[in-house]
Amino acid sequence: MSDTIYALATPPGRGAVAILRLSGPGTDSALSALSVDLPEPRLASVRTLRHRGTALDEALVIRFIAPHSYTGEPAAELHLHGGRAVVEAVSLALADIGLRPAEPGEFTRRAFENGRMDLAQAEAVADLVDAETSAQAAQALGQLDGALSATYAGFRRDLLTALALVEAEIDFPDEDVPDHLARSAGPVLDRLLTDISAALADADRGRRVREGYRIVLIGETNAGKSALFNALVQREAAIVTPIAGTTRDVLDADLVIGGYAVTLSDTAGLRETADPVEVEGVRRARARAEAADLRLWVRGPGDPEGDASDFVQPDDLIVWTKSDLGGQGKGEGFLVSATTGEGLDHLQKALARRLARDLAGADFPAVTRERHRRRLVEASEALQVARARLMDAPELAGEDLRRAAEALGRVTGGIGVEDVLGEVFSTFCIGK
Numbered sequence: 001m002s003d004t005i006y007a008l009a010t011p012p013g014r015g016a017v018a019i020l021r022l023s024g025p026g027t028d029s030a031l032s033a034l035s036v037d038l039p040e041p042r043l044a045s046v047r048t049l050r051h052r053g054t055a056l057d058e059a060l061v062i063r064f065i066a067p068h069s070y071t072g073e074p075a076a077e078l079h080l081h082g083g084r085a086v087v088e089a090v091s092l093a094l095a096d097i098g099l100r101p102a103e104p105g106e107f108t109r110r111a112f113e114n115g116r117m118d119l120a121q122a123e124a125v126a127d128l129v130d131a132e133t134s135a136q137a138a139q140a141l142g143q144l145d146g147a148l149s150a151t152y153a154g155f156r157r158d159l160l161t162a163l164a165l166v167e168a169e170i171d172f173p174d175e176d177v178p179d180h181l182a183r184s185a186g187p188v189l190d191r192l193l194t195d196i197s198a199a200l201a202d203a204d205r206g207r208r209v210r211e212g213y214r215i216v217l218i219g220e221t222n223a224g225k226s227a228l229f230n231a232l233v234q235r236e237a238a239i240v241t242p243i244a245g246t247t248r249d250v251l252d253a254d255l256v257i258g259g260y261a262v263t264l265s266d267t268a269g270l271r272e273t274a275d276p277v278e279v280e281g282v283r284r285a286r287a288r289a290e291a292a293d294l295r296l297w298v299r300g301p302g303d304p305e306g307d308a309s310d311f312v313q314p315d316d317l318i319v320w321t322k323s324d325l326g327g328q329g330k331g332e333g334f335l336v337s338a339t340t341g342e343g344l345d346h347l348q349k350a351l352a353r354r355l356a357r358d359l360a361g362a363d364f365p366a367v368t369r370e371r372h373r374r375r376l377v378e379a380s381e382a383l384q385v386a387r388a389r390l391m392d393a394p395e396l397a398g399e400d401l402r403r404a405a406e407a408l409g410r411v412t413g414g415i416g417v418e419d420v421l422g423e424v425f426s427t428f429c430i431g432k
């Protein structure tokens with residue numbers, strides 16, 4: 001049996017109301033120990049909390065009985081007056097009564113362990129608490145609602161159908177014509193492989209929403225990258241001087257464009273140089289540009305005509321700077337001035353359109369974390385091996401399918417292959 005835990009559910013410090021949350025089998029006795037006459041479950045009730053003869057607060061108490069609580073255990077919330085002394089006194093009283101301060105994430109961990117939510121939903125709780133943009137919140141809420149879990153449940157259903165067919169072939173090999181397996185399990189596996197490849201091809205979308213879309217400013221020294229960076233983040237974050245080679249480190253700033261989280265990076269200007277500090281800066285600039293989701297190729301009026309194919313990609317955007325100096329730009333791209341602000345609005349709108357193009361999708365992404373992507377890759381690899389062995393070595397194919405099922409199962413956690421196989425097999429007739 002688990003112990004009974006407590007934690008402050010609201011931010012630390014002074015506030016109008018502070019909420020202490022309790023969960024575990026000792027919840028009701030803890031309430032009684034605070035001389036609370038137990039309220040009706042789920043009915044907010046005002047009670048005076050006392051400990052060792054002293055009144056601590058007049059609190060709003062909500063009591064939950066198992067399994068109808070967030071954790072699935074007996075639980076309670078103490079809505080206190082949000083003064084530091086009140087919170088401190090009630091916390092000390094709970095510890096004195098024998099409750100233990102919760103570890104980070106422990107309430108949600110208990111909810112997971114008690115089957116109130118799966119692993120992907122538990123991750124969604126963390127994402128929702130961390131969400132700072134509307135897109136992050138919407139994605140986390142969808143995942144909490146089970147959208148990601150449903151995708152994996154679909155994959156597993158197809159996989160287990162194929163596995164059941166393979167197992168049937170192994171158990172009753174003589175009853176079928178030789179190409180039975182290829183005809184029955186083959187198409188199921190092919191469709192699943194196609195669906196998983198599509199999910200992997202789309203794997204960046206969920207990650208870009210959750211972690212932020214990475215935009216990197218890249219170009220020659222003195223092109224005006226740092227001035228543009230400052231204009232976009234609306235503060236003097238980067239040093240701007242007329243000296244070529246001013247920026248050496250990569251400078252990151254978080255911003256929100258069109259409801260999406262963006263990490264914008266300013267980098268060292270690209271040039272051949274003997275200065276070892278700048279050489280390292282240029283190396284970092286290139287590495288960042290390569291890893292980015294979008295590069296803005298920043299070009300000054302005096303920049304040489306260059307072939308940028310080793311650091312920009314076809315879908316990247318070109319920004320011509322210093323339009324106030326009379327330059328018109330030398331081709332396609334956006335014409336801006338960090339000094340006057342000309343063209344910035346236009347550029348920002350184009351960025352918002354690009355974000356919407358890359359991040360908005362009709363379907364909920366199958367991947368919002370690297371962990372999900374790795375499991376999908378694992379499953380896809382095992383499935384390809386299984387597909388190739390289906391005819392000649394059904395026993396081995398069966399093992400590969402189990403490996404794939406396990407990889408997929410780990411995304412949402414908990415469900416063993418055997419459990420679900422039992423479910424699938426129960427719909428089959430004997431001898432079929």
Ligand SMILES: Nc1nc2c(c(=O)[nH]1)N(C=O)[C@@H](CNc1ccc(C(=O)N[C@@H](CCC(=O)O)C(=O)O)cc1)CN2
Nearest residue numbers: 009019021042062064067068069070071072077116125
């Ligand atoms: N005060 C408060 N606000 C909160 C939470 C909380 O725990 N306390 N939440 C926590 O993060 C979120 C809400 N999530 C919750 C999910 C389930 C249950 C719960 O008690 N479920 C029961 C009863 C459902 C019902 O009302 O019918 C159940 O599922 O059986 C409570 C909160 C956001 N707001």
Ligand SMILES: Nc1nc2c(ncn2[C@@H]2O[C@H](COP(=O)(O)OP(=O)(O)OP(=O)(O)O)[C@@H](O)[C@H]2O)c(=O)[nH]1
Nearest residue numbers: 221222223224225226227242245246247269338339
């Ligand atoms: N008139 C004008 N000058 C600009 C503009 N943007 C940048 N400059 C000037 O151009 C020079 C170089 O600007 P930076 O932003 O430091 O250029 P950079 O690309 O970051 O250069 P490195 O860090 O050396 O790679 C500075 O003197 C800026 O004041 C602009 O829009 N208009």
Ligand SMILES: [Mg+2]
Nearest residue numbers: 225226246247
């Ligand atoms: Mg710079």
